[in-house]
Amino acid sequence: MTILHFISVHFITLCWCVFALFWLVSAFSVKPILERQSWAGRLTVFAFVTLTITLLLGKIPWWGINTRIWSLGTAQRMLGCVMTFMGVAVLIWSRISLGTNWSAMVNFREGQELVERGPYRFVRHPMYSGLLLMVAGTAIAMGT
Secondary structure (H helix, E strand, C coil), rough: CCCCHHHHHHHHHHHHHHHHHHHHCCCCCCCCCECCCCHHHHHHHHHHHHHHHHHHCCCCHHHHHHHEECCHHHHHHHHHHHHHHHHHHHHHHHHHHHHHHCCCCEEEECCCCCCHHHHHHHHCCCHHHHHHHHHHHHHHHHCC
């Protein structure tokens, strides 16, 4: 294992940990819920997220998520790290811009408003864009 591989793996892991910790902490500062998503809808989301995490962690052998698809050089590792960092930055900027209007599930919140500031001025769904950027960056940096 080269030092560049070691640094890039740990940097990307740190980006994902920052994202998860920020999401967890910021979930406690939202407006009260007036109407909640149905249990069936919530269960579907939970099942999808669980399956996604299971596949990404390589816990299903036939999935092939750890199969190398290209050889890695310095440029690929750096590009992947930059993309992952940009993705987490967009995610955090988006979440801060939403403020107390954010919700992980489909809910109607008290005093809900349409947010048109921050990255929402440019992109309709910047959180999804940031997450896709993180996933793509991770895949490029890891070569899998």
